[in-house]
Amino acid sequence: MTPIHRFGALAASLLLACLALPAAAAPQHALTLYDEPPKYPADFKHLDYVNPKAPKGGTFRQSSFGSFDSLNPYITKGVPADGIELIYDTLMTQSRDEPFTEYGLVAGKIEKAPDNTWVRFYLRPEARFHDGQPMRAEDVVFSFNALTKQGAPLYRQYYGDVTQVVAETPLQVRFDFKHGGNRELPMILGQLPVLPKHWYAERDFTHASLELPLGSGPYRVAQVKPGRSIRYERVKDYWAKDLPINVGQYNFDAMTFDVYRDNVVALEGLKAGQFDFREERTAKSWATAYNTPAVRDGRLIREELPNGNPSGMQGFVFNLRRPIFQDIRVREALSQLFDFEWTNRQLFNGAYRRTNSYFENSDMAARGAPSDAERAILEPLRGKIPERALSTAFSTPVTDASGMIREQQRTAYRLLQEAGWKIVDDKMVDAQGKPVSIEFLLAQPDFERVLLPFKRNLAELGIDLVIRRVDVSQFVTRIRLRDFDMMVGSFPQTSSPGNEQREYWSSVSADNPGSRNYIGLRDPAIDQLVESLIGADSRQSLIEHAHALDRVLLWGFYVIPNWYISTYRVAYWNHIGHPEVSPTFDLGINTWWIKPNVTPAVSDVTPPPAEGN
The missing domain is CATH 3.40.190.10 (Periplasmic binding protein-like II)
Structure with missing residues (x-):
């Protein structure tokens, strides 16, 4: 073969080899x-939910x-x-x-x-x-x-x-x-x-330090008062400030967070003008605590902004590492004793809806009986998952809001008896004859009023619920050590759930102290459902796998579901501005600004004593 022919053959073989490879991705x-x-195309100028001409300047004060x-x-x-x-x-x-x-x-x-x-x-x-x-x-x-x-x-x-x-x-x-x-x-x-x-190179990455770190983002840490406050200042020569993705964002010259150890004191701090903005998470406060001159005359603005995010699951979490909660009948029985309807009417002014899904407020929430597609996912797991997940729609108990829950207590007592529990000398004892006492770990003082009626309902069946209030640092330490019986926990979701589901539910995360597998789940069937969800190859497949996982988690009674709301409730002083269009899936604080021609209002309320700030 001549050199030219050898070259041609080599070129042909290389061309065939290249054709056999996947096309290069652009x-x-x-x-x-x-x-x-x-x-947004490659040449977009800014996001639709920003004000590209938003003024820069001012200090935005928040509480922590x-x-x-x-x-x-x-x-x-x-x-x-x-x-x-x-x-x-x-x-x-x-x-x-x-x-x-x-x-x-x-x-x-x-x-x-x-x-x-x-x-x-x-x-x-x-x-x-x-x-x-x-x-x-x-x-x-x-x-x-x-x-x-x-x-x-x-x-x-x-x-x-x-x-x-x-x-x-x-x-x-x-x-x-x-x-x-x-x-x-x-x-x-x-x-x-x-x-x-x-x-x-000269520092220990694993060290929890208050040394001012070196960053690259729109703000830098300017001042720290340990445990009391932190101040961030906008980086004027921030390298990415003119990128289209950042136009109209990061408008405050400075942002501060002042620490409060009591949300009631923090609310009074807002009304006293000690900071500028608050997202209100307490329905009673939203309904009754803002009746002030500043609100009535428009200086302090109350607003509900749409929240298109899945609300996820907040609930009273059972720690399955405790033997007392390993029987599903016990968990279902205790779930019967939370009277949401009375709580919502008496404590929340009817502001909330009951959570009935781990993907609540989204198309990924399982509703009704399983579809054919969902059953196809669940059927291979028959015998390894709760039987009701294959056929029955899940729903939480519903009461008449009177505070009398005799029917739910009878159901709970029957389930506890089936689990081997019984009442001895007016005290509930477990299957080993040990009096039942459950510690509820709590860091939020204002949540105690929600737990007291639940405590009373348990006490009527001879179960002692001990509410253990600790400060935030103790709470975080004990959660990391998994040193709790029950707690208020949340499992936030996005509109496209994926790898974070391992962090919540998979066996491999059960022993990780920093994971959100608070429950202590170690279930091969749930592991399989999580991996299938992560591997979904279309939006429809993702929804079907989320439904299947949702049903198994719900029928496992791993938490007592709480409640949700589909809006952000915010209060802010009128020198703060925000775009007319809110982002669908976020509150969008980074798009807000200080109005340059509006003098910050001073409340008529005498400032409360600062707690921790």
Whole structure:
């Protein structure tokens, strides 16, 4: 064969080899979960829910509950300060008017393998830390390794399907995956905060410190009064301030958080003009505590803004690590004894709805009997999951709001008897003959009024509920140690649930002190449902798998569901402004501003004594 023929044959063989490979993925400005087009094109100017001409300036004052002793939010040690995430940039950032779409931030372009086995981020050359040092691929590699090896256990779980991270060039980094079945993984890697490798070279990443950290985001920490307050100042030469994704955002020159250890005192602080904004989470306060001259004359504004997010699940959480709660009949019996209807009418002014799903306020909430598609997911697990999950719609007990729950108490007593419990000398004893006493761990004083009627209902069946109030630091420590019987816990959801479900329900997270598997679930069937949900290949499949998981969790009676509301209740002084259009899936505080021509109002109320600030 002549040289020219040999060259032609070689070229032909190379062409055939290339044709056999998957087509190269083109770098993109945004990622979506199922590869649908993003809302905003590559040349968009700003997000629809911002005011691109919002004025910059002023100080935005907020309250913070509890305390803090750390400026490192990525480890299990210490309690981090509110707002600390404002100092760090991530590879990508999520728009708040789409279910789950991310746009480039530190990474200007993103390239994903056609078979979803890797993702590559192309860093912007202009990206800088606050000390002027450029952000480079080695910082991304350092950040990933620090979080997964030394950070809170949730990161090891969150990024568990990554096999390696490689800095291909100073501005190019690639993550390789164990398999292509985790569609969400490229997007959750986009949420990776980029930490400064050079700064941590002389510091212990695992140390809960109050040293002012080096960041890269729109704000820097300016002042810390340990356990009392923290002040952030806007970075005037922030490298990303003119990116379309940031236009109209981060408008305050400074943001402060003052610590309060009592929400009642914090509310009085708002009315006294000690801070500017409050999201009200207590229905009684919203209905009765804002009858002040400042509200009546429009200086202090009360407003309900739409909240399109799934409300998730808040409930009284059973710790299955305690033998007393391992019998499902016991958990169902105790669930019968929470009288939501009376609580809602007497304590909440009828403001709430009862939660009946772990994905409440969304299309992922299971309703009615299982569909054929849901049964197809659940049927292979028959005998390993509650039988009712295969056929019956779940619903919480409903009372007449009179405070008399005889029917629910009879049901509870029957279930407890089936579990081997009985009453001896007016005290309930368990199957081992031990008097039943349950400790309810609590950090929020205003929640005690909700628990007292529940305590009374248990006492009528001879069960002693001990309400143990502790401060926030003790509460966090005991939760991490799993040292509780029951507590108020929440499992927030997004419009596109994915890898975080492992953090809530999977066996591998049960022993991680930083995980949100508060319940202590170790159930192979639930593990399988979680993995199937993460691997869903379409929106419809995701919904069906969420329904299936929802049914199994509900019929397991792992929590006593609480309540939800589909709006944000906010109060703010009238020198604060916000866009006319709110983001669908967020309150959007970063889009608000200080009105330059409005003098901050001073309340008629005498300022209360500052507690902790």
